[in-house]
Amino acid sequence: MDLFFQTLVNGLLIGGIYIAVAAGFTLCFGVLHVIDFAVGEWVMLGAFAVFWLNFFTGVDPLIFLPLIMVLFMIVGYYFQPLLQRVITNQQSNALLMALAFTFGMSILFRGSALTLFGFNQRSLTTFLSGKNFEILGISIPALRFGATVFAVLVTLLFMFLLYKTKLGLAVRAAAERQDVAGLMGIDSSNIARIVYAIYLGLTAMSGTFLGSIFSVHPDMGLRYTLFAFFVVVAGGLGSIQGAILAGIMLGLINSFVAVYVGGQYIFLILFTVLYLILLVAPKGILGKGW
Amino acid sequence: MATGLNVKNLKVAYGNIEAVHGVSFDVKEGEIVTLIGANGAGKSTILRAVSGMIPIKEGSIEFDGTLTDRLPSHKVTQLGMAHVPEGRGIFTRMSVLDNLKVGAYQRNDKQGIQTDLEMVFELFPRLAERSQQLGGTLSGGEQQMLAVGRALMTGASMLLLDEPSMGLAPVLVESIFEVCIDIREQGKTILLVEQNAAMALAIADRGYVLETGNIALSGQADYLANHPEVSKAYLGGDIA
Numbered sequence: 001m002d003l004f005f006q007t008l009v010n011g012l013l014i015g016g017i018y019i020a021v022a023a024g025f026t027l028c029f030g031v032l033h034v035i036d037f038a039v040g041e042w043v044m045l046g047a048f049a050v051f052w053l054n055f056f057t058g059v060d061p062l063i064f065l066p067l068i069m070v071l072f073m074i075v076g077y078y079f080q081p082l083l084q085r086v087i088t089n090q091q092s093n094a095l096l097m098a099l100a101f102t103f104g105m106s107i108l109f110r111g112s113a114l115t116l117f118g119f120n121q122r123s124l125t126t127f128l129s130g131k132n133f134e135i136l137g138i139s140i141p142a143l144r145f146g147a148t149v150f151a152v153l154v155t156l157l158f159m160f161l162l163y164k165t166k167l168g169l170a171v172r173a174a175a176e177r178q179d180v181a182g183l184m185g186i187d188s189s190n191i192a193r194i195v196y197a198i199y200l201g202l203t204a205m206s207g208t209f210l211g212s213i214f215s216v217h218p219d220m221g222l223r224y225t226l227f228a229f230f231v232v233v234a235g236g237l238g239s240i241q242g243a244i245l246a247g248i249m250l251g252l253i254n255s256f257v258a259v260y261v262g263g264q265y266i267f268l269i270l271f272t273v274l275y276l277i278l279l280v281a282p283k284g285i286l287g288k289g290w
Numbered sequence: 291m292a293t294g295l296n297v298k299n300l301k302v303a304y305g306n307i308e309a310v311h312g313v314s315f316d317v318k319e320g321e322i323v324t325l326i327g328a329n330g331a332g333k334s335t336i337l338r339a340v341s342g343m344i345p346i347k348e349g350s351i352e353f354d355g356t357l358t359d360r361l362p363s364h365k366v367t368q369l370g371m372a373h374v375p376e377g378r379g380i381f382t383r384m385s386v387l388d389n390l391k392v393g394a395y396q397r398n399d400k401q402g403i404q405t406d407l408e409m410v411f412e413l414f415p416r417l418a419e420r421s422q423q424l425g426g427t428l429s430g431g432e433q434q435m436l437a438v439g440r441a442l443m444t445g446a447s448m449l450l451l452d453e454p455s456m457g458l459a460p461v462l463v464e465s466i467f468e469v470c471i472d473i474r475e476q477g478k479t480i481l482l483v484e485q486n487a488a489m490a491l492a493i494a495d496r497g498y499v500l501e502t503g504n505i506a507l508s509g510q511a512d513y514l515a516n517h518p519e520v521s522k523a524y525l526g527g528d529i530a
Contacts, residue, residue, distance in 0.1 A: 166395065173381055173392045179343055180379035182363035183372070185396030185444060 005138050007259045008252070013140070015251020016148030017209050020155050021224065022231040022243035022250075024202035027162070030175040030238040031195045032080075033095065034087065037102040039228045040221030041109035042200055046072060046207025047216045048113065051122055061212055062126045065150070068208055069201040076200030080193040106225065113218035124212040147209035154205065155244070158198065162240070171195060175238070230270055234277050236284025245285055249273075293319040293354050294479060295340065295371075295448065300349035302332070302339045308347065309335045311503040317448070317481050322474055324482040324490040324511070326524055327500030333483040334376050336500075337450045340481070341373035342366040353448070368396050372446035376453055378437040382426025386417055389425050389436055393443030402445060409476075410439040413469060431462040438469065448479040455486045467493050487524035491515040499524070 025039055036042075050068055054061045087098045131142035162168040173181040174191045181188050210224070231250055235242030253273060257266050277285065295317040302310040310332045317323040325333045338344045340351055342363035351359040358366050363373075372393075381389050390410060394403045411418035414435040420428065428436060434454055441449055451470070455463040467489050470480055484490035491497055491511045499507040499520060507519065514520050 166391075169384075169388060169392055170395055172384060172388075173395075176381050176383055177379055179363075180375060180381070181392070182343065183341060183367055183375065183379070184392045184440070185364045185367035186392070187362070187364045 007255050011252035011255030013144040013148045015248040017151045018250050019247040020151040020202045021206045022247040024199035025228045026243040028199040034098040038106035040225030041106045042203040043207035043224045044221035046204030047211025050208045051216045060127050061124045069205050072204035073197040073201040076197035080196035121215040121217045123215050236286045239286045242286030296352040298350045301347040303347045322480045322494045324494040324497045326487040331500040332503040370447040372441035372444040373450040374437045374441045378433045380425040380433045387421040390443050393440035450481045452483050
């Protein structure tokens, strides 16, 4: 029974980080209608960015979190117009173009990282690494706990922004009807840039955590791209609440499969679960709706 | 400074297909002007071009002394023109109140927004009753009220209304047109696109009759209402 609770806690703790990726990824899909195949590579780049910052300065990786977030938000804000051009510039099939473009990006990023950094797995050591504390006989790794708490707080902040501020109102309007949002005086193209910036900030932040908990290497991304797909489809395309639920579920499935079945079966089981979810609820857990 | 809307030689194309072939018209401040015509005559296309939703091919659009034909829609809205699009374009996943707040997105005058919100609720008491309901759960008539209310919340001096009567029960159609008159009495200008030509001409000052992307006829509303061609083609009567 102890093992069960330990696994449950581990699953919830890792699920907290997936939530941050899921929320950003879903928002990006909802507003830009772009399924970003490179999401895992942004995780990887976030992890590498913090790795090199740590390598050259010796300062604790977690201290760099705010910097990483801001840095990737800036990247996202200036990168988005390029993506926008590719997907709307007289293209007849924008969704397909977006897939092809982001898929190409992911290959480019992964290939570049491999060439520049090599195959080596690198580890990030933070001030929380290797520390544990116990609650009710369950040992809780401090790093995972800290990462999850931080990720959940950031996600809550993000939800507050989306539902309680004027900017959030504009984002939700643009997500539902971009053309009508324009008629309300909302600059949809700028909203799209802001959304992409937030998405990259959240994703890179998660990369820092995932890199510290596991390891940093050029191939780490693919796994998270598949996870992101699971979360968005299982949660219901475009539903943030659904994605958050699915993110927690993903953490739990990961944790239980690793302990009770074997880590190599994770994708088999994950996508079987997704299949079953879609059989029962074709629109995903929460369907579409904010 | 010229006020109102002045459209000259407007041409609009979808790809290679030209839908509007050089249309000129104007709407003076405080007027209700209607564009009437059959399905596919280009009425909605003209409104979309005027509000910047779609690019124009040729011509010029001047609103309150500013050339707006190259501006994106959010800039046009900021100049004081509000377009109530065909099909209403309600944000279905937002509450009625949030829909109205989106309307006021580009304004910063808290006081003015509050005054306009009260004005909208007075004009449409139904919206006040349902302010917490999701936009998507409203009936067709209520959605139309919300669309007009939301446009008023932009603080616009001019409203473009695209088929406000579409799909509504006759009683509701009448009340929507009564609202148009109320809005005009507040000093606002209205450009009204309608298939319900009889109703539109009853409240309008002037009108233009569109046929396949060209203006076929124009004049005072009562002149058009009594014009044999118009009454035959659009008013369903052959009184002539």
